[in-house]
Amino acid sequence: MMIRSFALHDIPMNNVAAMERWYHRDHAPEIVRRYGPWLNRFECCLPVHAPTDAHTFGFYNWRMTEGWWRELPEAGSESDLCFTPPPVWPRVAACFVPPQPTDSFVVGDFLPLEKVGFRWLVLLRYPRGVSYDEGEDWFLRVHAPEVAAQPGLLRFVSYRVVQGAGNVPGRWRPDTLPPATQIRTSWDRVMELWYETFDDWRASVAAAAATCTRPRWRTRDEYPFVEPFEGFASTFTLERPNDDFLRDLRGYVP
């Protein structure tokens, strides 16, 4: 069954030149060559330079990678070659979701060219000690309807994260393993919110901060009620991906 992956990356911007080179020369071709047969789509969006106030919402500043998998290959055995490690380890927030949204709160009743905008992609995790059902009950019955009423929100869909799907395939050499604290794969929900402008986004978030009901289990009083990066990761992208790797890259080392 098809499954979709989102991976948000955050890096020290001083290293962006080295990281871009690594991703294009090493990492993406290695994925294309080894896992291309399982992948139907493998794209990256570079985040839009977000306004400073967006940085308080767990903003991931580098590539958002999206994979559409026909099915997931095995995680990777010792007979596979290892991935080339990056010059610095990015902070990564990643999860698997069904290919289509599981919930639609503001439907996009417009033609593609009638409006233009950007996507605010959010990964949400309920705090430790909150059952999945309790978190979902708040999200679906309380939070999402309140968010849907925000002014300026063009489109709002959400995906229930597929629990226990594992990690994206591939392996790192044992002496180059990424620090465990850098990788966050345990998420509960993905939200995709579309706005025409950053001014609209700002107005919507201000409305959310003023009107959204705070859950009993919140870890902070301010919207979004959970800790940035720990429970709330986000990035902003435009409508067109910057890279279509299956089309553009020719990995050759198996």
Place this chain on the structure above:
Amino acid sequence: MIKTIIFHHLLDMNDLPAAERWFYRYHIPEVLRNRPLSYLSYRAAPAPPGAEAFGCFNYKIHENLQAGDSEARLGLISMTPEVVPLRVIMVNVPATPTEDFLGNERSVDDKTILRWVTVFRYPEGVSVEEGDTWYVNVHAPEVMRQPGLTRFFSYRVIPSQVPVQKGVSTFLHPQSQVSSNWHRVSELWYEDSNGWVESVLTSLPGYSKPPWAKYDQYPFFEPGVDFASMFILERPSDDWMKTVSQAYL
């Protein structure tokens, strides 16, 4: 062979989604009607801290190679008008640098590359010859002493800009500003943002101010007025001839 270098700056970042769509759906295919030899786009990389004071443009650089500086533009109908206002600097230069000051012996794996692309013009009353004499003989050797500089070259702008102005005037947004009266494009490369900060902000090599300078500090051109710049990476964000079909009309 001519290289056209175009700096783009969004007057309002809110316009980014609309600008991207206009470029991708309309402008790029229409430019491709003119059969460039290559057509690349470099999105602005985040500027190092402190670089905002150097006339930083916020959007992207287009680089377009063509066989000649022809006035005749192909295409049977007008170009689709810009949908948002932009500040644009558009200059023609030779395909290869006119001065290569530093680092051409380097190969790609020696260092990572953060490109600082700068464009400037000498103040009114200063001839290009006078300005270039200072730039090439006095200033460039001083710049080469920047501690983090890895590569440095420059293009003298080809002065005939009539086709540039004429070619774009028909589709401009009413609030857009396009200029082509600039004298040089220089590229300075650093390994990373820290390399730029060290070279330009914290460990200045000591510069000789030109007698005609109207701006007292490096780079001796008023930022945002006579000096503009953008940071880009080594690989273009878009190689349009690979990814977009040309417009048919």
